[in-house]
Amino acid sequence: MKIIDIHAHVYEKIAGITEGQPMSSTAMGRVTVGNQERQLLPPSFEYSRSTGEMLIAHMDWCGIEKALLMPNPYYGYHSRYFVENILKYPDRLKGVALVDILKGEKAARELSRYYDDGILFGMKIEVNSTFQCAPETRMSDDKLTPVWDCCNQYRQPVFLHMFRTEDIEDLKFLTKNYPDIVFVICHMGADSCFGKGMPKDNYEEVLEIVKQNKNVYIDTSTVPVYFEEEYPWTSSVRIIEDCYYRVGPEKMMWASDYPGMLNHGTMQQLINLVVTGCTHIPDSHKELIMAENARRLFWNN
Numbered sequence: 001m002k003i004i005d006i007h008a009h010v011y012e013k014i015a016g017i018t019e020g021q022p023m024s025s026t027a028m029g030r031v032t033v034g035n036q037e038r039q040l041l042p043p044s045f046e047y048s049r050s051t052g053e054m055l056i057a058h059m060d061w062c063g064i065e066k067a068l069l070m071p072n073p074y075y076g077y078h079s080r081y082f083v084e085n086i087l088k089y090p091d092r093l094k095g096v097a098l099v100d101i102l103k104g105e106k107a108a109r110e111l112s113r114y115y116d117d118g119i120l121f122g123m124k125i126e127v128n129s130t131f132q133c134a135p136e137t138r139m140s141d142d143k144l145t146p147v148w149d150c151c152n153q154y155r156q157p158v159f160l161h162m163f164r165t166e167d168i169e170d171l172k173f174l175t176k177n178y179p180d181i182v183f184v185i186c187h188m189g190a191d192s193c194f195g196k197g198m199p200k201d202n203y204e205e206v207l208e209i210v211k212q213n214k215n216v217y218i219d220t221s222t223v224p225v226y227f228e229e230e231y232p233w234t235s236s237v238r239i240i241e242d243c244y245y246r247v248g249p250e251k252m253m254w255a256s257d258y259p260g261m262l263n264h265g266t267m268q269q270l271i272n273l274v275v276t277g278c279t280h281i282p283d284s285h286k287e288l289i290m291a292e293n294a295r296r297l298f299w300n301n
């Protein structure tokens, strides 16, 4: 079966932000967050970096045809490194843009420069890291309007990693107001759905948004993390199959969230989560989820 990964991270060195503190690479998969050191990646990541070469090696190893490089302020701003790798592996990699959307108009201008250059595309928002310095900010705030207008005008997809209940309200607002933006909900709703203390009906609401709006999709990555379970991740398989029954195979895309997910399973196991794990999904529909939806949306040129 063909496989396209729509969410993989590369960086030469982590220089990000989390929990209001800087995060940076040390060694053996470890990072510092403020003064504390913690294991972020497996120790085989000797320099605590995720290179393009290493990603391509994993893709070759597991038969992954193409991947989208996904940014996140959590790891830092690595657009230059993305571009370098995309130019090196033009048939294998595409990369998503990251700007500081709190800058409003200025962020929109930066985005339009990326789109005019034609190497990076789309936009990523990871709510927790993005709004760390301004936690009251909502995605629907007026000051972010220029950014959404820019994505809509250029017809660029937006990848959303949501954390808060109010993000789901904002998603409804955005999907209605920006019909020319394709929205991809990362990690099946992530913390906004599966995080501790979240109301149970959040997930139902997200599935309804995916089902009702033709411009909204969902990716299947990192679900096992929220259920603290070991491979073969039976709760995660159930969640993915339930999602399939609710929204249909045209709206779902597989993703690895490499390399952080290697703490929980191998790349092959992350593939198997859907390919061999989801026994209720027929192969023809798995082909859509594993590659063909992504190919149609992101490699249609």
Ligand SMILES: [Zn+2]
Residues within 6 Å of the ligand: 007, 009, 070, 072, 257
């Ligand atoms: Zn990620």
